Amino acid sequence: xxxxxxxxxxxxxxxxxxxxxxxxxxxxxxxxxxxxxxxxxxxxxxxxxxxxxxxxxxxxxxxxxxxxxxxxxxxxxxxxxxxxxxxxxxxxxxxxxxxxxxxxxxxxxxxxxxxxxxxxxxxxxxxxxxxxxxxxxxxxxxxxxxxxxxxxxxxxxxxxxxxxxxxxxxxxxxxxxxxxxxxxxxxxxxxxxxxxxxxxxxxxxxxxxxxxxxxxxxxxxxxxxxxxxxxxxxxxxxxxxxxxxxxxxxxxxxxxxxxxxxxxxxxxxxxxxxxxxxxxxxxxxxxxxxxxxxxxxxxxxxxxxxxxxxxxxxxxxxxxxxxxxxxxxxxxxxxxxxxxxxxxxxxxxxxxxxxxxxxxxxxxxxxxxxxxxxxxxxxxxxxxxxxxxxxxxxxxxxxxxxxxxxxxxxxxxxxxxxxxxxxxxxxxxxxxxxxxxxxxxxxxxxxxxxxxxxxxxxxxxxxxxxxxxxxxxxxxxxxxxxxxxxxxxxxxxxxxxxxxxxxxxxxxxxxxxxxxxxxxxxxxxxxxxxxxxxxxxxxxxxxxxxxxxxxxxxxxxxxxxxxxxxxxxxxxxxxxxxxxxxxxxxxxxxxxxxxxxxxxxxxxx
Amino acid sequence: xxxxxxxxxxxxxxxxxxxxxxxxxxxxxxxxxxxxxxxxxxxxxxxxxxxxxxxxxxxxxxxxxxxxxxxxxxxxxxxxxxxxxxxxxxxxxxxxxxxxxxxxxxxxxxxxxxxxxxxxxxxxxxxxxxxxxxxxxxxxxxxxxxxxxxxxxxxxxxxxxxxxxxxxxxxxxxxxxxxxxxxxxxxxxxxxxxxxxxxxxxxxxxxxxxxx
Numbered sequence: 001x002x003x004x005x006x007x008x009x010x011x012x013x014x015x016x017x018x019x020x021x022x023x024x025x026x027x028x029x030x031x032x033x034x035x036x037x038x039x040x041x042x043x044x045x046x047x048x049x050x051x052x053x054x055x056x057x058x059x060x061x062x063x064x065x066x067x068x069x070x071x072x073x074x075x076x077x078x079x080x081x082x083x084x085x086x087x088x089x090x091x092x093x094x095x096x097x098x099x100x101x102x103x104x105x106x107x108x109x110x111x112x113x114x115x116x117x118x119x120x121x122x123x124x125x126x127x128x129x130x131x132x133x134x135x136x137x138x139x140x141x142x143x144x145x146x147x148x149x150x151x152x153x154x155x156x157x158x159x160x161x162x163x164x165x166x167x168x169x170x171x172x173x174x175x176x177x178x179x180x181x182x183x184x185x186x187x188x189x190x191x192x193x194x195x196x197x198x199x200x201x202x203x204x205x206x207x208x209x210x211x212x213x214x215x216x217x218x219x220x221x222x223x224x225x226x227x228x229x230x231x232x233x234x235x236x237x238x239x240x241x242x243x244x245x246x247x248x249x250x251x252x253x254x255x256x257x258x259x260x261x262x263x264x265x266x267x268x269x270x271x272x273x274x275x276x277x278x279x280x281x282x283x284x285x286x287x288x289x290x291x292x293x294x295x296x297x298x299x300x301x302x303x304x305x306x307x308x309x310x311x312x313x314x315x316x317x318x319x320x321x322x323x324x325x326x327x328x329x330x331x332x333x334x335x336x337x338x339x340x341x342x343x344x345x346x347x348x349x350x351x352x353x354x355x356x357x358x359x360x361x362x363x364x365x366x367x368x369x370x371x372x373x374x375x376x377x378x379x380x381x382x383x384x385x386x387x388x389x390x391x392x393x394x395x396x397x398x399x400x401x402x403x404x405x406x407x408x409x410x411x412x413x414x415x416x417x418x419x420x421x422x423x424x425x426x427x428x429x430x431x432x433x434x435x436x437x438x439x440x441x442x443x444x445x446x447x448x449x450x451x452x453x454x455x456x457x458x459x460x461x462x463x464x465x466x467x468x469x470x471x472x473x474x475x476x477x478x479x480x481x482x483x484x485x486x487x488x489x490x491x492x493x494x495x496x497x498x499x500x501x502x503x504x505x506x507x508x509x510x511x512x513x514x515x516x517x518x519x520x521x522x523x524x525x526x527x528x529x530x531x532x533x534x535x536x537x538x539x540x541x542x543x544x545x546x547x548x549x550x551x552x553x554x555x556x557x558x559x560x561x562x563x564x565x566x567x568x569x570x571x572x573x574x575x576x577x578x579x580x581x582x583x584x585x586x587x588x589x590x591x592x593x594x595x596x597x598x599x600x601x602x603x604x605x
Numbered sequence: 606x607x608x609x610x611x612x613x614x615x616x617x618x619x620x621x622x623x624x625x626x627x628x629x630x631x632x633x634x635x636x637x638x639x640x641x642x643x644x645x646x647x648x649x650x651x652x653x654x655x656x657x658x659x660x661x662x663x664x665x666x667x668x669x670x671x672x673x674x675x676x677x678x679x680x681x682x683x684x685x686x687x688x689x690x691x692x693x694x695x696x697x698x699x700x701x702x703x704x705x706x707x708x709x710x711x712x713x714x715x716x717x718x719x720x721x722x723x724x725x726x727x728x729x730x731x732x733x734x735x736x737x738x739x740x741x742x743x744x745x746x747x748x749x750x751x752x753x754x755x756x757x758x759x760x761x762x763x764x765x766x767x768x769x770x771x772x773x774x775x776x777x778x779x780x781x782x783x784x785x786x787x788x789x790x791x792x793x794x795x796x797x798x799x800x801x802x803x804x805x806x807x808x809x810x811x812x813x814x815x816x817x
Contacts, residue, residue: 016621299636
């Protein structure tokens with residue numbers, strides 16, 4: 001029956017499994033059947049490094065079998081609903097409903113309706129409280145788990161922080177409970193004792209208008225704060241030496257090795273920089289070992305270095321030298337995103353790229369020095385222009401610049417500053433002797449700032465659609481025609497903002513939107529803003545209630561989580577932002593953010 | 606001067622493999638060869654790619670036991686070893702059946718035999734009537750939109766009974782008919798009861814109907 005449908009849908013290969021490197025086990029031989037779900041389509045989910053790590057980690061256990069689940073594309077969902085085929089795993093085609101545990105990774109807020117679609121297709125009740133002994137436990141982890149409140153009603157337990165150790169722990173506990181014949185609720189209670197596990201149903205939330213008046217445990221033993229888990233020594237922790245090689249082209253179709261976690265920079269808009277602290281690096285030796293075995297076991301011809309700020313890797317020159325030896329020997333391309341543009345990196349990129357990619361990316365983020373200081377970006381105009389100079393000398397003719405509008409404490413001149421900065425970069429190009437007829441291609445990619453939890457800007461008021469549109473107009477009018485401008489869809493940004501800092505009241509909005517057919521919202525073909533506006537309205541709520549300014553003394557929905565970095569530090573940074581005062585990076589001087597509580601990585605030096 | 610060794614690999618593509626598109630398939634083979642540590646020759650120039658060539662691509666939805674590709678290696682490898690190493694590096698839905706030295710001339714391919722299994726039976730009379738039609742017009746999607754084409758000339762023969770049929774169809778540069786278009790035509794001109802079909806390519810033939 002499945003074959004009939006597969007002949008009719010687009011890209012059927014994403015539903016069949018069988019890829020080289022995918023794990024085949026006999027389900028009868030294991031005690032735990034785990035379904036790992038990335039709530040988006042295969043091409044997106046398979047590009048996620050975290051999923052690759054956890055998939056192989058769990059499968060290393062002889063008593064467990066981890067299989068993959070993705071959200072089918074619209075046409076496949078329709079066919080499955082028509083034929084009454086419940087959602088199944090890729091490896092054995094087992095209905096997801098029949099698994100012991102369903103683990104969902106939360107990488108971005110717009111995937112929430114896809115989670116509901118996945119549960120619906122799997123015929124698992126949406127609400128935690130409606131599930132019984134016949135259903136899998138439903139858990140979730142990833143960056144959005146740091147404020148999981150909008151989906152708290154759908155998740156049995158959240159996993160905060162890094163999963164390499166925590167996953168093994170809760171699988172051990174699960175197995176014990178199953179052996180003892182404990183009930184679903186008793187099992188969850190046992191798992192809740194593990195550090196970093198947050199069971200939302202153990203807490204009641206009270207509101208007065210939009211403000212939370214109390215967020216307290218409703219049972220004995222539930223902690224008032226849950227601290228995230230981190231891996232102290234990345235060199236000693238598990239990293240798979242093999243990987244699944246998809247048949248089809250996926251978003252990031254290459255080997256990805258993780259250099260380090262966290263970031264020393266402390267840019268005030270950036271959530272990743274906060275939530276992944278403290279900064280911990282892998283040693284060059286360990287990285288080379290990983291690279292070598294993945295090259296051998298995958299057959300890929302491209303490798304990419306993954307981290308928040310590759311230029312900050314302490315031993316980058318020595319490491320890249322050795323890595324280049326390895327890649328040249330094996331005929332492999334090296335891809336280097338997130339590099340600061342300086343002489344070193346341009347030299348490296350020229351060595352590395354066999355076919356010179358003509359594009360380079362810079363991220364000034366803001367148009368004026370004052371604004372860059374507000375966000376603690378730490379680069380000045382001189383640096384930017386020097387980088388442009390080096391890039392143009394290196395033969396790069398296509399430059400992309402990332403900016404944000406809607407940042408806190410922003411004025412009109414800051415928006416105009418974006419156009420002015422782009423013009424100055426163009427001037428650098430035109431001031432050089434160049435070949436006739438060859439132009440430069442300058443693109444400014446402008447996104448709308450979304451305040452995120454656990455950043456100094458978590459109290460900020462997010463700009464409304466109207467305000468954003470006004471600012472975009474200023475930008476268009478003030479820039480030179482020689483510059484291309486790309487806008488990130490601001491409607492999506494406002495919605496993202498509502499969920500990023502939302503609370504449990506959003507649960508009914510999500511359900512309503514899902515009932516109206518919203519899912520795969522990250523895709524422009526599927527995103528329907530009108531349906532969302534209707535969903536909010538029918539629930540008696542508006543997006544502005546969640547993108548509003550917060551007061552320092554308010555209880556925030558994510559206060560239940562402890563990420564190391566303290567609220568005090570974030571408040572201090574926000575005050576400094578008001579004065580456009582800079583904070584040094586971790587290596588230049590410790591700002592006492594709180595991540596040192598683990599005494600790991602850069603914090604002990 | 607490196608002696609270039611050319612090999613032809615005969616392989617099967619089955620089960621979930623039938624859904625792999627040709628482009629994805631090229632990548633899959635290139636990566637499998639790398640995993641097998643077979644010293645594939647790469648082309649010169651700015652954007653080197655593996656020296657691989659494939660006989661008439663198999664469309665999505667068709668399985669086969671007779672597909673083949675040619676690859677150039679930078680040094681000699683024993684054919685049995687080649688086959689074993691490649692098989693250990695291939696995904697399970699693709700199997701190398703035999704490897705022999707030398708390059709096959711894929712341009713000789715003019716026809717392919719397909720086994721088609723249907724849901725509903727087609728009687729001998731119905732088949733004969735179909736083949737006796739002057740023209741068999743079918744809408745075919747082209748770059749410019751949908752065109753009506755006459756596929757009669759591309760069908761050499763169809764035979765069989767009891768829901769299992771063998772069709773010899775034009776394949777290659779002189780004309781190419783996908784078995785799906787044939788069954789769409791059978792459904793259109795005989796009966797929709799024919800239903801869901803599965804396809805398997807059995808072998809290639811040259812223009813004189815000799816099996817290659």
